[in-house]
Amino acid sequence: MHNPLHIDPQQAFGEMAEFQRKLAAGLKNLQGLGEQAYADTPREAVYREDKLTVWHMTGSNKPTARVPILIVYALVNTVWMTDLQDDRSLVRNLLAQGEDVYLIDWGYPDGADRWLTLDDYLNGYLDRCVDAICKRHGLDAINLLGICQGGTFSLCYTAMHPEKVKNLVTMVTPVDFRTPDNMLSHWVQSMDIDLFVDTLGNVPAELMNWVYLMLKPLRLNQQKYVSLVDILDNPSELKNFLRMERWIFDSPDQAGEAFREFIKEFFQQNKLIKGDLQIGKQPVDLGMVTQPVLNIYATQDHLVPPDASRALQKHVGTTDYTEVAFKGGHIGIYVSGRAQREVAPAIHQWLRDRGN
């Protein structure tokens, strides 16, 4: 049999020396770099309540869209993934297309938010954010763009308040939480969530981060940093790397009660597609979502498997359903070069086709 290993010893010594050289030199480069800023697209706070802020994002040109779009992000991590850096910003790309963009920054929950439920988040906070934007524009309904868990929230909200949503866009959104390839879901099935929340109260961000890293432990905790050595001498790439690290680890704690409900009702019992979900006292029936729906999923998503998102088509009530498969992963859908070219134009065109 042919020997698949052919590593020249001389070359191996060279690799070893090069690695150490880069490492030693790279430390100097790292020392000069502080906290990396996000894109920080100009914005104005238009609504605040408790810890959340609704930001109106402003581009260099006046929006051409008639109906504004509200980005509803997940409670895990922060919404700034959508506005990460100048040349990797979903927000900027949407603004450049002429969209009028708002986003919700949920803030960082603390002990005072321990008892916030999904009802408080959706029928309370989110509903009041939508009302504030509707009032600002003199409209009865706006467009929603829900991302990940925020997409699930947007679906629930639309089902409960259909009159306030004109068009719905969901991105990397879990709908069927029990697909066989969903590792997160698999892990939580045997967990006693009541004991978990009763003990922890709010769920610490560090613990959430740890769980995400454990999905691919060697790749995310070792290989990534080994590969970092190769960019230590490239200030631009190093800054991008550090910015992404900031976003990954700068994440909020999870309000205990909302977390309890989300894990039990969605992940463990998969009630969203079973049709027996209730938020507060309101039933959530995806059949009530009759607005046009654009569902964008990532083909290599290790957090929300494509099937978990694609399930929406079977359960949603609309006859105007569009699905877009993005070649990339859960994060690449915002920050990759392909994403900059494809995602915002696809959303804009879809909205435009619906008279936006």
Add this chain to the structure above:
Amino acid sequence: MPDQANEFLKDYQAFAQQSWDAWMRYLQQQGQPAPFAPFGMGAPAAPQNDLLARSLSSLKAYGSWLQQAAGAGLGQMPMGNWQQPTAMQSFLTAFNQPFAQTVAGIDSASAFGLDHQWQSWLQAMQQNAGTFTMPSQMATFGITREVQLDQQALTAAMQQYAQINARYQGLLQKVNTQGIARLQEMLSQQAETGTQVQSLKALYDLWVDAMEEAYAAMAMSDEYREVFGALANAQMHVRKLQQEQTEHMCRELGIPTRSEVDSLGKRLQEIRRQLKSQNKGGSAVDASLVDTLQAEIASLRRELAASKATKVHSIERKASDNGKTASPSRRAKATRSATGKRK
């Protein structure tokens, strides 16, 4: 040549040591680690979660492996022995227990690991073995009976946690073995297609692929799900008992407890919800009042219009009685006015 290689390695080691020392010094400036690991699967931790803190152990493991691989006479091994699991394991020994190490290297300050706690506890128990009865097996009595019971429950919970953690570590160990087997399969496939791994970094990347595949298969198994869940539950159980003991102590000292704060927070949130709901209800009442008033206004307008129409009719009749006819334009104006008001 071997002398040259040894000389190089010696210089390299000195250089590497200087480099690690510099990184360590920098790391220490960023903040010292504190003990932690979620679900008790780790040892030291850095609360600031600095990039260097997370990356250093990975880089060091990789650097050690490069050194070992190059220094161990790469030309001989495992070039010819890659099909033997022990040879591959030995070749990758710098990454010994990679998952356990990686898990231990994931730092956090907020989810307290129990490793350091139960290990010291276990050591104390082992040291006293033979002369000491496990607290959980002792009869309880006297004024401290309740405290003894609490302590027994905590001891039992920690024992259970230790057992489940051992099972979890066992699964990670299995992944190591299965990962090496997967790497050999991948190398076999390369051998069949005639492709070759030509650098240590390429071999490392292939090893990561193999290990991740093995890990993913394990992580999606029923056994892993059960052990992962049990481990999380066991840790929460221990922490809950610890919290209860702490609260007991706080109550005795007159210090507010977390349960009390939680209870206040819960009541406050309920009141906020009621308030918001009442405000919303209040708006609904206002809206219905407005509707009623609007209906009344409309009704009054209709009455007014009808009354005006009657007046016009009576004027027309009067004019007719006097042998005069109202002009068409005047009649139309009167009718339009009444209709418009009705609208």
